[in-house]
Amino acid sequence: MIILEVKEITKRFGGLVALKDLSFKLRQGEILGIIGPNGAGKTTLFNVITSFHRPETGKIFFKGEDITELRPYQICRKGLARTFQITQPFANLTVLENVKIGAYNHIPSSREATDEALRILEAVGLIEKRNERATSLSIGHRKKLELAKAMATRPEVILLDEVVAGLNSREANDMIAYIHHIQKQGITILLIEHVMKAIMSLSNRIVVIHYGQKISEGKPEEVSKDPKVIEAYLGEEYILAKHQRS
Amino acid sequence: MSNIHQKTWNILLIVVLGGLILGLPLFLGKYYLHFFIMIFFFAFLGSAWNILGGYAGQFSFGHAAFFGTGVFTSTLLQIHAGVNPWIGMLLAGIAGMGLGLFIGFLSFRYGLRGPYFALAMLALAEMLKLIAIEWMTSRYPLGITIPLRGDSLLYFQFRDKVPYYYISFLMMAGALFLTRFIEVRKIGSYFKAIRENESAAEALGINVFRYKLIAMAISAFLTAVGGTFYSQYYLNIEEESAFGAGISIEILMGPIIGGAGTVFGPLLGAGILEFLSETTRNFLGGYSGVHLMIYGAVLVFVIIFLPHGIMGGLQETFRKITKGQTKT
Numbered sequence: 001m002i003i004l005e006v007k008e009i010t011k012r013f014g015g016l017v018a019l020k021d022l023s024f025k026l027r028q029g030e031i032l033g034i035i036g037p038n039g040a041g042k043t044t045l046f047n048v049i050t051s052f053h054r055p056e057t058g059k060i061f062f063k064g065e066d067i068t069e070l071r072p073y074q075i076c077r078k079g080l081a082r083t084f085q086i087t088q089p090f091a092n093l094t095v096l097e098n099v100k101i102g103a104y105n106h107i108p109s110s111r112e113a114t115d116e117a118l119r120i121l122e123a124v125g126l127i128e129k130r131n132e133r134a135t136s137l138s139i140g141h142r143k144k145l146e147l148a149k150a151m152a153t154r155p156e157v158i159l160l161d162e163v164v165a166g167l168n169s170r171e172a173n174d175m176i177a178y179i180h181h182i183q184k185q186g187i188t189i190l191l192i193e194h195v196m197k198a199i200m201s202l203s204n205r206i207v208v209i210h211y212g213q214k215i216s217e218g219k220p221e222e223v224s225k226d227p228k229v230i231e232a233y234l235g236e237e238y239i240l241a242k243h244q245r246s
Numbered sequence: 247m248s249n250i251h252q253k254t255w256n257i258l259l260i261v262v263l264g265g266l267i268l269g270l271p272l273f274l275g276k277y278y279l280h281f282f283i284m285i286f287f288f289a290f291l292g293s294a295w296n297i298l299g300g301y302a303g304q305f306s307f308g309h310a311a312f313f314g315t316g317v318f319t320s321t322l323l324q325i326h327a328g329v330n331p332w333i334g335m336l337l338a339g340i341a342g343m344g345l346g347l348f349i350g351f352l353s354f355r356y357g358l359r360g361p362y363f364a365l366a367m368l369a370l371a372e373m374l375k376l377i378a379i380e381w382m383t384s385r386y387p388l389g390i391t392i393p394l395r396g397d398s399l400l401y402f403q404f405r406d407k408v409p410y411y412y413i414s415f416l417m418m419a420g421a422l423f424l425t426r427f428i429e430v431r432k433i434g435s436y437f438k439a440i441r442e443n444e445s446a447a448e449a450l451g452i453n454v455f456r457y458k459l460i461a462m463a464i465s466a467f468l469t470a471v472g473g474t475f476y477s478q479y480y481l482n483i484e485e486e487s488a489f490g491a492g493i494s495i496e497i498l499m500g501p502i503i504g505g506a507g508t509v510f511g512p513l514l515g516a517g518i519l520e521f522l523s524e525t526t527r528n529f530l531g532g533y534s535g536v537h538l539m540i541y542g543a544v545l546v547f548v549i550i551f552l553p554h555g556i557m558g559g560l561q562e563t564f565r566k567i568t569k570g571q572t573k574t
Contacts, residue, residue: 050449076451084449090442092554101439104432105451113432153451 009058019212033203041212081155087142089134096130102152140171164198279407286414292500292512293421294468300506302461303441308367312342314488316473331402335474342470350462375489389484505557
């Protein structure tokens with residue numbers, strides 16, 4: 001079943017075309033990775049899906065329903081949550097309060113929201129930090145908090161924007177394990193990641209974008225062998241050099 | 247366990263303080279009664295401001311707009327339509343809320359943030375003041391006096407200050423309870439989320455526009471209710487003390503100094519400011535304006551050294567102490 005469909009999206013910023021006629025489908029239960037060189041339009045894509053940016057043309061469908069015109073909070077309420085690449089904590093609130101705010105998306109009572117938040121903090125490994133203010137967290141803990149907030153809204157689809165990048169290897173492994181854990185709960189994941197090892201091992205499928213256009217799509221091992229992908233990442237000269245050698 | 251423990255302490259504290267406060271008028275003269283009435287009154291107005299400015303983070307520099315609306319609504323209704331001032335107080339609140347929703351809709355719909363919102367509010371209050379001046383000069387050049395009816399609870403008029411003391415205290419206590427009620431619930435968490443980071447709040451399913459309007463409605467309602475208390479306390483109103491920028495500043499000074507976004511910040515701030523203003527007036531009364539200079543100095547001090555106000559500073563210290571204890 002297709003849970004999220006991005007259909008012929010074009011997004012311009014002035015003269016710059018950030019996304020051009022981009023289409024892909026997200027199947028329920030999978031982890032779909034989005035990769036592409038810096039400036040390829042990955043974060044813009046997330047901003048368009050969650051309505052922080054309006055596309056010039058194209059539509060976004062969530063469970064068959066057109067959500068292109070909705071406001072960001074409505075998209076979250078429908079069950080599509082996101083994290084931000086540059087983490088956006090509620091800086092002066094405690095870690096627990098931060099996650100509680102996410103839990104209020106589906107729980108009206110304070111006590112139950114606290115319970116839910118504590119459960120998530122336990123799972124993500126931030127439980128000891130629950131009474132600290134979000135500003136005092138390290139970057140690794142901030143990324144975990146970012147994920148915990150989004151998970152607390154109880155999404156069906158979660159969009160993760162670079163949650164592994166910037167972590168040390170132990171933290172990265174924890175995070176990868178937690179993302180697998182999310183998938184096991186039946187949540188569908190759309191993933192942007194710079195850390196290749198992470199995205200190759202996590203993703204069931206990968207979409208590659210370059211200058212806002214889709215240049216390749218398929219299983220991780222197929223995509224990594226696609227000459228167009230190698231060219232986008234390493235440049236044409238690399239491929240020419242390789243041909244000359246062989 | 248510790249939660250229950252804290253609750254008993256809180257109740258004990260409330261009972262002791264409450265008894266003290268309720269008994270005080272027996273021992274106080276007129277002068278000190280007025281002093282406490284002003285503390286309660288500005289703590290009430292500060293709490294009203296605090297909900298919008300301190301919790302939801304929408305810094306209003308023109309709450310006199312709502313205050314003046316309250317002052318004029320109940321007074322004019324009383325004089326021209328014979329509306330009882332208690333009912334007038336409720337209608338004043340509704341009028342203030344209506345104005346708040348109107349300016350809130352315009353400001354928040356078009357994304358006015360931070361200083362731009364503050365200035366829009368200031369402009370609104372100044373506009374209303376000019377309208378009031380224009381309207382009053384031909385009709386009430388000496389201000390409007392509410393007809394005296396002697397001591398009457400029904401007409402919200404008293405020769406003695408004691409009833410005003412209790413009324414202002416009840417209003418303040420109500421505002422503090424309301425603040426606490428909001429603070430520990432979903433609505434309070436949503437206000438704080440909006441204050442801290444609007445995009446993140448929106449991404450977590452919060453209808454930021456709607457919650458800003460709710461904060462505005464509560465804040466404007468209470469502030470206008472305060473306006474009616476003011477009318478009934480002085481029984482004489484004019485434009486400057488209703489819509490003037492001085493009122494806007496006095497309303498927000500308390501919570502800023504005491505601690506915006508905390509329940510007791512506005513009360514603490516109002517207490518400190520009234521104390522300062524009275525002592526400077528008593529000791530330096532000969533030099534007019536000195537108390538304003540001291541006000542300014544205190545404000546500068548607090549903003550530099552205690553950016554979250556005195557309550558915020560205390561909470562931070564407390565947090566550090568308890569953190570140190572759990573670690574060792």
